[in-house]
Amino acid sequence: MERSRTANSIRNILFSFSYQIITILLSFINRSIFIFILGINYLGISGLFNDILMMLSLADLGFGVALTYSMYKPLADHDYNRLAALTNLYRKVYRIIALAVTVIGLLLVPFLKYLINLKHPIPHITLYYLMYLANTVASYLVIYKTSILTADQKDYILNKYRSYFSILQTLFMTLFLWITHNYFVYLLVQVIFTYIQNFYCSYIAGKMYPFINQKVEMPIKDVKEIFKNLYSVFLYKISGVLLNATDNTIISVMIGTGMVGYYSNYSMITVRLSGLINTIFYSLTASLGNLVVKEMPEKRYRVFLVMQSISSIFSTTCVICLMLLTQDFIGLWLGKSYVLSSYTLCAILLNFYLGIILLPIWVYREATGLYQQTKYVMVITAIINVVLSIYLAKKMGITGVLLASAISRLVTYFWYEPVLLFKKYFSESSWVYFRHIIINMLITIIISGLEILTIGKFIPDNWGMLLIKALIVGATSLSLVILFYSRSGGFSLILKRIRSFTK
Numbered sequence: 001m002e003r004s005r006t007a008n009s010i011r012n013i014l015f016s017f018s019y020q021i022i023t024i025l026l027s028f029i030n031r032s033i034f035i036f037i038l039g040i041n042y043l044g045i046s047g048l049f050n051d052i053l054m055m056l057s058l059a060d061l062g063f064g065v066a067l068t069y070s071m072y073k074p075l076a077d078h079d080y081n082r083l084a085a086l087t088n089l090y091r092k093v094y095r096i097i098a099l100a101v102t103v104i105g106l107l108l109v110p111f112l113k114y115l116i117n118l119k120h121p122i123p124h125i126t127l128y129y130l131m132y133l134a135n136t137v138a139s140y141l142v143i144y145k146t147s148i149l150t151a152d153q154k155d156y157i158l159n160k161y162r163s164y165f166s167i168l169q170t171l172f173m174t175l176f177l178w179i180t181h182n183y184f185v186y187l188l189v190q191v192i193f194t195y196i197q198n199f200y201c202s203y204i205a206g207k208m209y210p211f212i213n214q215k216v217e218m219p220i221k222d223v224k225e226i227f228k229n230l231y232s233v234f235l236y237k238i239s240g241v242l243l244n245a246t247d248n249t250i251i252s253v254m255i256g257t258g259m260v261g262y263y264s265n266y267s268m269i270t271v272r273l274s275g276l277i278n279t280i281f282y283s284l285t286a287s288l289g290n291l292v293v294k295e296m297p298e299k300r301y302r303v304f305l306v307m308q309s310i311s312s313i314f315s316t317t318c319v320i321c322l323m324l325l326t327q328d329f330i331g332l333w334l335g336k337s338y339v340l341s342s343y344t345l346c347a348i349l350l351n352f353y354l355g356i357i358l359l360p361i362w363v364y365r366e367a368t369g370l371y372q373q374t375k376y377v378m379v380i381t382a383i384i385n386v387v388l389s390i391y392l393a394k395k396m397g398i399t400g401v402l403l404a405s406a407i408s409r410l411v412t413y414f415w416y417e418p419v420l421l422f423k424k425y426f427s428e429s430s431w432v433y434f435r436h437i438i439i440n441m442l443i444t445i446i447i448s449g450l451e452i453l454t455i456g457k458f459i460p461d462n463w464g465m466l467l468i469k470a471l472i473v474g475a476t477s478l479s480l481v482i483l484f485y486s487r488s489g490g491f492s493l494i495l496k497r498i499r500s501f502t503k
Contacts, residue, residue, distance in 0.1 A: 043261035054245035071151035169193035239378035
């Protein structure tokens, strides 16, 4: 069973990682042509609409997360009747959600003028918003079938097909934008491919698990239990949206929609890099769900130590590389006029760092369903973020908005969730975890300072020199980080697992 979990996890990671690499390369090509043809204001509109529709995704109440969690045990027990009933329930709920998202999205149309802050208005703005809305609704129609693949540790199958469709979608969107210079055509291609991808992935799920097509009704008492747990997931969902999907809206209203476009170039880099790292961790979620059901606290804790060491290595190395290379990259890629201040970059990287260093905690939260005990902390975090973002936006501009997100995390769930997880699932003191985090922060600051004073003084003026600088920064940072962690318990477990798997 352990080797099966490991093999499934590795497959999920490899396929997801490949998918992320492909989408990153295509995204940069697409973004370059987008800015060249349509300009920064259209990019700002794109970022704003994505935020609005992410807020609309609250309509699903976090039901997808709850359903995947509900499938772990019946999958382990081979309870196909239960799995069919869960899928049937999911289908009914998501049809209601698709309708709700459509209605709420249409009701927001009259308020768009209050959210968009441009010196020169963009024509047909409502039509563009409706295309984004159609693309969001597409996700709720038939995708309910694919949750069983995620719960059964077979996300790599979905990612394989998603990568195919993602390549075709980005190529066709870029091609049609280049030919027509028309934003509507660009969005129309996106919507068509979203529908095709979702229908095909659902077809694959139905073919692999034919029993989910049976019309099995869930007992009323079980439905009530699922919806009881859903309340906690919903609070997490709304809190996550208020944390992650309000920055662009606040920046647009208080600073300008054009600034959303400038920031989105930086966020694209950090979001794509986070996506690569998240792939490694969230590909393990289903395996951890199986682990939590079947293994003892000691085993869970050893797996956590491995994940913590990996997140520490990634967070420090990536933050240092982004610190020294991002401004050079933006300047060469788009031009010096697109480069934001170093203070803004530091705020962006602080949020990025927290997102990576906390991944082991978040993945265990997903796998264990640890929502009941922490739901109100997330609500408090979200409220602090919104209030502080508005206040700091007036004082510090875009840097203040981004800094507010980091502060709200640090003062709430950054410390609370680890305490709860260690107490409930590991039977260990959380001080071990916090000591590791403090050491990691100090290592990050020390190595960053050393490299800023040395290689950081070199400013490349062409892509070849940037590549050389990137290789030096990456190799130096990774080597120093591994040197620091070579004697840690988690790193030793990683080496032991690698030796065992290669044998």
